[in-house]
Amino acid sequence: MKAVTFGEIMLRLAPPGYLRFEQAASFEAVYGGGEANVAVSLANFGVPAAFVTKVPDNPIGQAAINEMRRYGVDTAYMLKGGDRLGIYFLEKGASQRPSKVVYDRKLSAISQARKEDFDWPAIFSGADWFHFTGITPALGDSVAEAVLAACQAAKAAGLTVSCDLNFRKNLWTSEKAGKTMAQFMPYVDVCIANEEDAEKVFGIKAPDSDIVGGSLSHDGYKAVAEELKKRFNFTAVAITLRGSISASDNNWAAMLYKDGEFHFSRTYPIHIVDRVGGGDSFAGGLIYAMLSGFAAKDALEFAVAASCLKHSIEGDHNHVTVAEVKTLAGGDASGRVQR
Template identity: 45%
Template sequence: MSRVVTFGELLLRLSPPSHLRLTQARSFDLYYGCAEANVAASLSKFGVSVKFITAVPDNELGESSLSMLRSFGVEPISFIQGKRLGIYYFEQGASERPGKVVYDREDSSFSTLKKGMINWEDAFKDADWFHWSGITPSLTLELAEICEEALTVASRMGLTISADLNFRPTLWKYGKKANEIMPNLVQYCDFLLGGADESENVLGITVEENATREEIYTKWMEKFPKLKNIVSTRRIKANASSNGLNAVFWDGKKLYRSQKYYVSHIIDRIGAGDAFMAGIIYGMITWPEDHQMALEFAVAATCLKHSISGDINLATVNEIKALMEGSGGGRVSR
């Protein structure tokens, strides 16, 4: 199956157990992950060959994080440099109390990467697909320039390029706004995950208040003519403990809508968007002409991720297909 390459930071996540608040915590549950790494691990679990490019420190945390990726079958291309692995703390929400993320990732090993360090031609050798997200260019101007370096090569080599806009306002601290940086990078993309609320903040595209999804995505494709497909997820009647979920897929001509799922007891919503992204990439590789099937697979994948602790979706292809076919409801599989 196709080889996918992803590029991003690998983080250590620390979460208080039992839905405690950070101010109450006396111990933490430890996980590794973050956007592009989560996509890589999930794709590998689906049977897709994946490389993940990152940088980690030369210590036990760096080695442990890479071992985690290898345990999923991901091939890490890692630069061992810098002094620390980035950290984020996640406080699980409950009911109407939202979850909260506190970042501690400044001066991480990943932030010390420089242009010219990565041989992108070698990285993309035998690859068909390159995935990145808006988190990486939000961290430093140098990383934004490295993203462009990668995208230029991937485009020249004919890879399908996807991105999750992943707008995180608290990360854009180096004097540039997302809509000053991201449009220059999105122009290389064939496939985009993003919502209407990111249109102006990330892409610099103003839309009318009552514009339909078709009208919004048509504007995106007019500004970025390389774009072939756009997907977006939606949470319905959502709080921190329960969500309704569905998604749409726009191919420039038709808007596909997925079935709806209702998750009544969320175990962990971190990584749900990454589970969707991995699902849609897998779907497009597996059923390239069946957009509805690809969309349904991705939504079922993100639904199951809400039941799994940690950043990475541990659901298998067969489990996701079973949910698509109606085998939910909490029955014991025997």
């Protein structure tokens, strides 16, 4: 089994610990990005994974390639061109102070990419799964055209296609997102969203839920999944459910709607070390489990456990093994020292 992901890899700069931007005398540098994070998760789980993108032909672009290569991701289709790698600055929140993200990604190499840059039939040769997020087409109309070409080629080659809606208000409006994303949905088999993506992108709101207050209605998200399935005929719909107590503590769970049945995971109370990449780690876990033939409920529990563990790990990537995820999914959440 082989998976392919397509998107942007960025340089992440963050003040040490919980310092605010104006306090920082230095920034810690790592690399990350939605589809890059998913590829790393899959490679860590033993799934051959290729990441497709475009990075500048300079030492920073090469460093991003090296970052993916060190985790076993196939970098053959990380093309070089353009002038710069996108950057985002992260200020980690704590207690009642929320995290903040500032983007510096305008005119990044991938945002200048065109569909002609990518030989999708060759890229998908021998692959079983294709994954992208709503962040990638938001980078520009030419990138959206490349995503559409990828979806069409993936479907023609018989791949399963998954999409994490991943709405980013700093990249585009809900109106533009809805119109653009609707073009891709006929090719998508597995739709992944968080508790507010469906509303922001497609105007489908969960009744009786208060995201800010941390109150999430199971029946409300059943209705969201049913409407998504009805509108786009997805094979499966997965929705992560984050109950926000504070920036430091959340309740974490998810729902999977597949074959006419609703499955809800156990809920994990998590104390957050780093929440960036939490949704990507869920997607990576779900893709791994589905590729491995897990039953729907087991696939959901694996994905939620994987993403629960990610919240304890610094950086964008999820550095966990299949065995560690299965231990947590099996009920051992004690956190006791392993000797």
